[in-house]
Amino acid sequence: MSVHNSINTGKPITLTIDGKTCQSTFGKTILEIARENDIYIPTMCYLTKVKPIASCRMCIVDVEGVDGVILSCQEKATEGAVITTETEELYKERQNIMTLYNVNHPLECGVCDKSGECDLQNKTMEFDVDTQIFTTRDQHRPVENWGHVSYDPALCIMCEKCVRVSTEITGDEALQLKFGGYSSTIVNIKKEKNYASLGEAAAVCPVGALVDTNFKYTTNAWELEKIPSACPHCGGGCQMTYEVKHDKIYRMTNNFEFTSLCGAGRYGFDYDNKNVSKDAKAFAAAVEAVKNADSILFAPQITNEEALILQKIKEKTGVKLISGEARAYQKFMQAYAEVTGKTLYSGRLKGISESKAVIVLGTKIYDDSPTVKYHINMASKWHRARVAYMHPLEDLEMKNIVTQFIKYEAGTEEGVSALLVEMLLREIDVPESVKSFLSDLDIGNLSAESNVGEEELEALRKSLIKKSGFSLVVGSDLYAHPRAAQIAKILALLEKYADFNVVCVPPAGNAMGVSLICDLDDDAEGLTVGYNVAADFTLSALGDGDLDMPALNQQEGTLTTNDKRVVPMNVALPYGGYVLNDIANALGLNAEYTIEYTKALPADKGFEALEFDSLPDYFDTVGTEHRGYLLSEQETALNETLDEIAELDGFDGAIVYQCNPKEQFSAFTSKCEPITEEVFLSGSKQFATATKLSDGESISFIIDGVTFKRVFKIDTSMKGTIALNPCYDMGLSAPLVSSYRFSRLEIMQENSKIGS
């Protein structure tokens, strides 16, 4: 594919900043190059992870031979430029800007939540603003409560960072500027919804204008102990920091300059297993139960180290290891690897954000993985990416990002994958076997059965002309599909032959780590022990099992992320009970602490033999991530043989789709008060008609042996006959729901009266 680069980015340049010779590349701003070289330029509105905002004007510098001052955050450096970042005149202008920022800024630092970590405070001191020579009439501006976050316009300096993250990062576009000169404010145009991604806006706010409502007035920032960690919820493993005082988490923060955190990460922290002490009797019973167990069932909300402990127990006792979603993902990726010859998918999140086209298939991505959705949004905003969203349900909240919705019949994912791959590989050289597989496809039939129009695919093909840098994002709908292995192999062709940046988004929790570390089995048998799953004997961090276990914010260990990184988590809250490692030791394994297993994670799956305490956990000054390490790709045996497409088994009638709402991923997030919502089976009016259900009616149905009692609610924004059924609220039963996400709704007749 031709590379068109009219502005010649990437060309090496040399320039001088404050007398220092700096080597860099064209396309970078003066400020970026200064930071690469550890040269300080003050800013108030600059936020590395978004495009230059250019509202504060603090970053002005002098460039030799150029009249006037130059805005270093926005202006690209040119070859040979000689730049000075500090002069008396620049200082004076910066001082004047800080003086302006302080015009009528309320002198209430004593009660402001930002005090102690406020950019306005810091820069006011830095530029020695001790008198106010400018005055203007003050104005009354009341505080607004936006749910998770409250907004105080009187404190707002209109840096626009929050608007930019809402536009460029989270993509909900909830926050906008309301122009009004001196009375300009930020407005939340989606007030009717409590967007958990508002937390991201509060995080980047340099002053006390946007603060977490629950955190407000609870403590001083400087009293909090900061414990770096990684978010365990969706599988993104995003960087985050617990801020703790007196064994209580007050809030979550993150390195917002370079990375982002969704609402689950930001507000879903209150799930620790509280007030647990060592119960020797229960422990002895647990040891006995594990010793005698035929199967251990476990939820993916565990660390890599715990997964390895379970694997070691299996190796010792021969017990079966059952973890439904992780097993499905493991099999999918094994089939995928038969085509690519590599243990891991090729894609990275950064690759998604740099794409010119992104195809999403088999996932309600905004709900399944907010962080992946953010990266798709970045591609949309920064690269005007075409975004094709292929799913049986249209997600209206993705409309501002998606350029083409392609709906297919639930169940026909194999046919859809084949149609997609055939279209994308049409003009690409592939081996004879692949070519004959593709040319033997009965396109007309696949199109008719899946309901994906050939003209839709043609429109997609046309929109990709002359574009390069494609990403494919696939998700959980595919992993437990009866034809998952075949789908995996078909889609892997795009990575192998069309150079797609493919990300197979793992199911929530540490499913990716589990799938790499454990030798999982398909079906449970005999006596069972459950770890965060209901079983004959249950170990539970949710607090209602036979033996307590620590929750993930009470443990140290590592997680494997959807960006293929192994990242460390640290202990935020104390825990007084037994841990899995104690059971393992009682069974004859020998490790003082769980993290002794960090260095023993399987090298043949790409893990490194590194001690937990040696894992780095930071971003450098230009934002390069140094957290843990990246998994390395391992080669695997090839078997590119593709089966014929099976008869497409599309679903008709009323269908239930297992889907948790945004920022909810498990029974653990379910415990977190700030993000809880009422749980419904929600469907369209059409669904209501098809099922003869009325709004508010209570029904019961069974999926994977789990009985759901749900109130049905009509959602007028939905269409079609697919209803959404969350299962994060199902406690220890939730992990059992792991089969194909779509199923026919079969209402239990006698139970329909129970709830009414």
Added chain:
Amino acid sequence: MSGVIFSTWRDEFIDNRDKPSEEWSQTAFKLPETYHGDTGSKAFIGWDGVAIFDEDIDAVELANQYAAQYQEYSEACGRCAPGRWGGRILYDLLDKIARGEGSHDDITHLKEISQTMMVTSKCEIGKTVPKPILDLMEYYKDQFDTCIDDQIPSKHYNGDTSYIAKVTAPCTDMCPAHVDIPAYIEGVRDMVFTESLQATRQTMPLAHTCGRVCPHPCEDACRRMNLDEPISIMELKRIGADYETDHEVPWLHPSEPKPARNDGKKIAIIGAGPAGLTAAYYLALEGIQADIFEELPVNGGEVAVGVPEYRMPIDKYNKDIDFVLDMPTVSITNNHRVTADRLKELDEEYDAVMLGFGARLSKKVRAANENTKMGGYWGAIDMLDKVNLWHKYDIGSPVSNELEGKTVVCVGGGFTSMDVVRCSIREGAKKVIMLYRRDEKTIIRNTTYEEYHEAVEEGVEFIFHSAIEEIFDDGDNITKLKVNMFELVPDPDGGRAQLVKMEDGDFEIECDYLIPAVSQALDTQILPEEWELEMTSWNSILTNGKDYMTTRPGLFAAGDCEYGPMTIVNAVGQARRAASVMSRYIYDGKCTLLDDEIMEDHLAKLKVYDKNEKITGWMPGLPRAVSEKLETEERKDNQKEVNLGFTGEEAIAEAERCMRCYYISMVAV
């Protein structure tokens, strides 16, 4: 009028205050000494200085009101710290002095805040507003001192003077449609593409179209040119329009369309081209009924049937057209040729009629033996109609039936001729020659750099300094042409170089088709003779170029039929003004202009762009982004859109080059 008493406009310093009138210096600028009609003007103040026309001027209040205007403007901005607070402080301090409560410290603070604004503001408006205020503080110091020392209001504070202001920018001023270019570029920079499109549509409903095929006169007035290269203004426009289309956003209007007035008032519009569509849109935005009558079965006028698909894909143009036709008070009647008799009926039936029927008759090349009926003689407009009706609407038959394997000669030099030769290549002509009287530089200036080079790449042979002397035929068909060559002979006295016919330069071209594309005329048959409409010297319909009413009351004209063959953006600009005038005319029977329109015309006369201005505060040497084009081999035998548009990265980089050259100007009357 008294003339210019004092001026600091654009580095011209005039101070006639204590001079006898015979010694007065004169200004070289077309300053608005008269506001409108009989209304004089007391002063003009703007980004580049201040000019005083009335000795009784209240300089303190003038400065104060100018700051107030900035404050009002910044109500719509407030995007940078110095502008947001600085503008407020400037106004508060000046008002304090003007009402007689100021101190000399306030003067010091005014100077300080002015300095910070001029150095660090985000856009030119913040950088330039302090300049004339500082001028007034310096040269009318006594008035400021009086207010402060005596603690009295300035002499016309709260008084009898009106202040009329307008915000403009060099590009906006140069654009015939006065599109708020910095605003739509800012929308791209902010990645809020909906706002970008809404900014465009304030004055330009055809965002897809003018984001693709506008000859962008604005780029000749881009201040960035004084630093390195002009912004690629035109191509950034299509980003917002593409966003609306790609994301199926409901139509984005610049303001909420007003409900239908249903008061019986209605306006007829002849022609559904850019002028007709524009007038209909802005009338409908006001809730006024606009009925369009279109001769062709398809809509869009010459841009639809003249501009080829590879330059202006019809599905995109149809978006612009649907955007207008979806307005509740717009109706369209197709296949409806308005004759002179029909026009008389419409004139009776409607409260106003706007002519927007274009100029669709190809002119002759004026060679010996020129017979328009001869086989192989094919007017450019007819030829392009046929090409486009086939490719865009499946109407008629392919032109390759005629041109495949043939030799085609086109005479021209403008956009139409470029369309002819490039379409001829696409229809399979064996050889395509363009004859042009002038040189390569001129053809590029008359069209665009890209247009010319792409034609060359596709295999068009250009013969410059050439003209047809005689056409030969065999009685049925053209067989060959006799061509004269000219050379450009410089005038020894330094005057304009002359084209002189070269002796021995003549040659012959054997050809099958001659397609004249030298210019177009309008079809005047539509105009009832007894109306005796006045025409221009080039036989287009005469108006005063301000309100676009013809010499017949209630009959308006805009676009090519008024101006002669010109650009889409010119038609849009004229039609929007005509719509504004008509929206009042149908109620009061008067042709009036809004203050904003009067100021628009003043600024156009004064000229906003100054090519000699030195730019400060921007990094020079950042290259203009160039969008990707289809390779020659990929495009020359089909109608695929050639220009693939900016990538996101290019669009944002290009938007970041924009210096937001907003200016405020204000007249005191």
